[in-house]
Amino acid sequence: DGGITQSPKYLFRKEGQNVTLSCEQNLNHDAMYWYRQDPGQGLRLIYYSQIVNDFQKGDIAEGYSVSREKKESFPLTVTSAQKNPTAFYLCASRTGLAAAETQYFGPGTRLLVL
Amino acid sequence: GNSVTQMEGPVTLSEEAFLTINCTYTATGYPSLFWYVQYPGEGLQLLLKATKADDKGSNKGFEATYRKETTSFHLEKGSVQVSDSAVYFCALSPTIQGAQKLVFGQGTRLTINP
Numbered sequence: 001d002g003g004i005t006q007s008p009k010y011l012f013r014k015e016g017q018n019v020t021l022s023c024e025q026n027l028n029h030d031a032m033y034w035y036r037q038d039p040g041q042g043l044r045l046i047y048y049s050q051i052v053n054d055f056q057k058g059d060i061a062e063g064y065s066v067s068r069e070k071k072e073s074f075p076l077t078v079t080s081a082q083k084n085p086t087a088f089y090l091c092a093s094r095t096g097l098a099a100a101e102t103q104y105f106g107p108g109t110r111l112l113v114l
Numbered sequence: 115g116n117s118v119t120q121m122e123g124p125v126t127l128s129e130e131a132f133l134t135i136n137c138t139y140t141a142t143g144y145p146s147l148f149w150y151v152q153y154p155g156e157g158l159q160l161l162l163k164a165t166k167a168d169d170k171g172s173n174k175g176f177e178a179t180y181r182k183e184t185t186s187f188h189l190e191k192g193s194v195q196v197s198d199s200a201v202y203f204c205a206l207s208p209t210i211q212g213a214q215k216l217v218f219g220q221g222t223r224l225t226i227n228p
Contacts, residue, residue: 004157033215042203042220043158058215090157099207100146100165103216105157 002027004106006091011111013078013085021076021109023091032074033092033103036060043090049074078111086113116141120204120219127194128227135189135222137178137204145206147171147180147187148216152201161189161202196226 004025013019025032031050035043045058049068063082068074074093078085091106121136139145146165150158162171167182176191187204204219 006157040221040223042218045215048215092158099209100163101207102148102160102163103207105150105159107157108155 004091004093004104006089006106006109008109009107011109012114013111014114016080018077018079019111021078021089021091021111023074023076023106024072025074025091025093025104025106026072027093027095027104028071029093029095029104030071031094031096032068033094034058034064034066034074034076035090035092037088037090037108046076046089085111087111116145116206116208116217118204118206118217118219120202120222122220122222123201124223124225126225126227129196130193131226133189133191133194133198133224135202135204135224137187137189137219139185139187139204139206139217141185141206141208141217143209144182145208147178148205148207149176149178149187149189150203150205152203152221154200158203194224194226196228199224199226 007022033048034046044060047066049055065077089109092103094103117140119138148163149161151161152158162173164171164180170179178189201221201223203221205216
């Protein structure tokens with residue numbers, strides 16, 4: 001089955017700790033995205049990547065970092081500089097450049113601060 | 115700039131009632147429009163989409179028509195079920211090739227009572 005997998009489902013972070021959220025897709029999509037969702041809120045774009053070895057900041061990139069070394073993988077690191085990391089994180093991917101292309105989402109990772 | 119405005123929730127209806135969730139947008143050119151649904155604790159799933167003016171997207175009894183003259187993409191269903199309880203997001207994809215970023219509304223929480 002093709003799709004997007006995110007792991008872990010739940011992640012706990014201690015103060016001052018960096019944590020990495022995994023996102024893998026086997027849809028052969030070029031573009032990948034990371035969103036943050038706070039309770040009762042919409043989605044805010046953190047980072048996106050249109051091609052391997054290239055990525056762009058979204059609207060709320062501060063305190064986060066990403067890499068895109070393989071087409072299938074787009075991990076997100078939440079650094080200690082992100083002071084309010086508790087949220088639901090969603091990874092997405094999309095096949096091409098056209099506006100009509102659908103963006104597909106993974107099941108999400110919930111990050112909680114201990 | 116591009117933006118999406120959805121009717122504020124939460125919306126509570128009885129089973130078999132008629133549903134409308136309003137969505138209006140601001141965008142240059144001719145964006146593609148999407149409705150996504152999010153069930154509790156899950157990622158977003160595409161519900162339907164429309165890529166040009168007067169197109170009607172439909173799926174699982176839900177419909178939405180792309181109205182250029184009123185810049186709207188309202189979601190409707192003739193008879194809702196308890197299983198339709200979820201959060202619904204309206205989104206647009208700008209026509210500028212390569213932009214690739216979806217712009218989301220804030221989401222509307224729908225609860226259907228038996």
